Amino acid sequence: MSVELQSVPFDPAxxxxxxxxxxxxxxxxxxxxxxxxxxxxxxxxxxxxxxLERLLQPSAKHPRRLQLAGRVRRIVFRRTGSDFESLxxxxxxxxxxxxxKALERMHLRAPAFVRYLGGNxxxxxxxxxxxxxxxxxxxxxxxxxxxAAERFSEEALKLFLLRRCTDDLNPDPSHPGCVYSEMKMxxxxxxxxxxxxxYAEEAAAVQSFLATRGDNKLVVLRSxxxxxxxxxxxxxxxxxxxxxxxxxxxxALAPELVQPLxxxxxxxxxxxxxxxxxxxxxxxxxHGKFRGPxxxxxxxxxxxxEQSGSSSLxxxxxxxxxxxxxxxxxxxxxxxSSGDKAAKVARxxxxxxxxxVLAELEKDAVPPSATVRQAHLALLKRWYYRPEVKREGxxxxxxxxxxxxxxxxxRSVGRVAAKSxxxxxxx
Numbered sequence: 001m002s003v004e005l006q007s008v009p010f011d012p013a014x015x016x017x018x019x020x021x022x023x024x025x026x027x028x029x030x031x032x033x034x035x036x037x038x039x040x041x042x043x044x045x046x047x048x049x050x051x052l053e054r055l056l057q058p059s060a061k062h063p064r065r066l067q068l069a070g071r072v073r074r075i076v077f078r079r080t081g082s083d084f085e086s087l088x089x090x091x092x093x094x095x096x097x098x099x100x101k102a103l104e105r106m107h108l109r110a111p112a113f114v115r116y117l118g119g120n121x122x123x124x125x126x127x128x129x130x131x132x133x134x135x136x137x138x139x140x141x142x143x144x145x146x147x148a149a150e151r152f153s154e155e156a157l158k159l160f161l162l163r164r165c166t167d168d169l170n171p172d173p174s175h176p177g178c179v180y181s182e183m184k185m186x187x188x189x190x191x192x193x194x195x196x197x198x199y200a201e202e203a204a205a206v207q208s209f210l211a212t213r214g215d216n217k218l219v220v221l222r223s224x225x226x227x228x229x230x231x232x233x234x235x236x237x238x239x240x241x242x243x244x245x246x247x248x249x250x251x252a253l254a255p256e257l258v259q260p261l262x263x264x265x266x267x268x269x270x271x272x273x274x275x276x277x278x279x280x281x282x283x284x285x286x287h288g289k290f291r292g293p294x295x296x297x298x299x300x301x302x303x304x305x306e307q308s309g310s311s312s313l314x315x316x317x318x319x320x321x322x323x324x325x326x327x328x329x330x331x332x333x334x335x336x337s338s339g340d341k342a343a344k345v346a347r348x349x350x351x352x353x354x355x356x357v358l359a360e361l362e363k364d365a366v367p368p369s370a371t372v373r374q375a376h377l378a379l380l381k382r383w384y385y386r387p388e389v390k391r392e393g394x395x396x397x398x399x400x401x402x403x404x405x406x407x408x409x410x411r412s413v414g415r416v417a418a419k420s421x422x423x424x425x426x427x
Contacts, residue, residue: 008075015056015069022049022077025273028089029077031055031068040076041068042093042105044086048077081273081281081293081420082392084383088283088290091375100371103378110374111381112149113141113261114156116207121196122169122189123203124162125210127153133288133373136262140210142377143258144385152253159217159247160206161187211260214251221247256397257384261288266380267358267404269296269412270393271420280413280420284361285380288373291361298417301350301410351406354413358404 010018010031027048031041045051056069080086087106094102110129116138117123127149131139143149157164163186165178171192181188189199208216225240257266270281272295281293368376384395394412399405 005076005078008077010056010072010075012056012069012072018075019049019053019056022052022075023079024049025079026081026083026086027077027079028086028093029075030093031072032074032076033071034073038071040093040097041072042090042097044080044090048079079273082270084268084270084283084379084393085273085281085293087379087382088376091379095371095375103371103375106375108375108378108382111142111377112146113139113143114149114153114210115139116210118203118207120168122163122199123206124164124166125153125157125206126166131261133261133370137260138207139261140254141258141261142381143254144381148253152250152258155250155253156206156209156214158185159209159250161185161202162206163187163189165190213254213256213258214247217247218244218251255384257380257395263402264288265398267396267409268383268393269396269409269416271416280416282357282361284358285376286362287365287367288376289368290376290379291365294357294360296354296357296413298413301414301417350410354404354406354409 008018008021024047026044026046028044029042029048029052031052032038033040041055043051052075055066056072058067058069059065078089080089091102091106091108094105098105112127112129113131114125115128115131115135116125118138119135127146128139129146131141141149143152161184163169164180167190169190171189173191175191177188177191177193178186180186181190181193187194187199187202189196205217221240221244225237225244228234228237228240257264264285266285268283268285270283270293272279272281272293279295279297282296283290283292285291383391394416396405396409396412
């Protein structure tokens with residue numbers, strides 16, 4: 001599925017002729033004047049025809065309303081299936097016209113990251129809104145806000161003895177130190193309170209903690225806690241359990257989206273702009289840029305109806321034929337066998353279809369410009385951190401081994417398709 005830009009000529013003397021050609025669907029649009037040097041008016045709307053009728057048809061009832069009919073000679077638009085797709089398409093149009101200023105036009109703020117300064121002889125961590133692509137392995141995020149990144153950074157440092165000072169250290173025993181060294185919350189490399197090797201070991205532990213969102217530390221602590229409990233060392237087990245709880249509290253401050261920038265990959269599933277009953281739009285975020293949409297066909301997929309109160313057999317999103325829940329009999333066994341065979345045929349087919357969509361999105365990866373990377377990160381952050389009740393679509397992340405969880409993704413496709421179908425029926 002590909003929704004291309006469409007163009008309609010506009011004559012102010014016969015506005016209705018052009019406006020009647022426009023759909024009433026959600027869309028992103030650009031209004032161009034007669035002169036090539038004129039800047040276009042770019043916007044997004046849930047109802048293209050209704051919005052442009054207000055802009056291009058004068059109304060005596062609303063004399064103060066913005067009117068552009070006298071300046072417009074061409075309407076360019078692209079239908080979109082969701083607010084997320086509209087934002088992405090709007091940025092693409094603005095970026096073509098305004099370049100780096102497109103960020104300001106959309107009021108996009110660069111998201112916050114926690115950066116590990118591994119190039120410093122005595123590494124520390126800082127919060128930044130300008131992640132370095134050259135050090136993408138040492139940049140972790142994006143967070144919902146700078147305040148959220150600072151809180152995570154502060155709480156994470158409480159688990160380690162890394163320095164908090166911003167000085168370029170030249171270790172000297174005569175250095176007075178600081179309050180953190182007095183409180184035993186820092187290894188105090190400033191006055192050689194530790195060896196360089198010991199500080200490097202602590203810094204590596206912090207980097208590993210950031211890269212795994214605390215999982216590496218939790219694995220060790222939980223193993224030690226369970227071993228202490230098995231050996232009946234309950235006091236030690238209680239102390240280790242308290243440490244586990246502290247690490248879990250810090251981990252909760254970093255959602256699943258928080259990853260090393262170099263490894264940040266996500267698939268976002270959205271309702272399509274065309275044919276909501278047969279396709280789901282798949283977007284891939286990788287290497288700092290969104291790609292897509294590519295349509296995933298739901299033909300042959302059993303869409304789950306969460307409101308029907310149906311059995312788990314009906315809820316299987318990959319069964320081609322429903323399996324009725326009836327008393328056991330030879331006929332029932334035959335129907336069940338038929339349903340199982342259909343499901344076994346459907347699952348590999350749907351999995352292969354999803355793999356083909358992902359392969360299409362992954363190919364021909366072109367490194368984005370700094371402007372595009374910053375904008376797409378901001379759009380990803382804006383969409384992901386919305387309240388779930390307002391966040392349309394679903395997101396999927398790779399497994400720990402970097403592979404996509406295809407079966408889980410198909411279940412997500414089923415949920416998005418079900419909601420899209422229900423919306424189409426209501427409207």
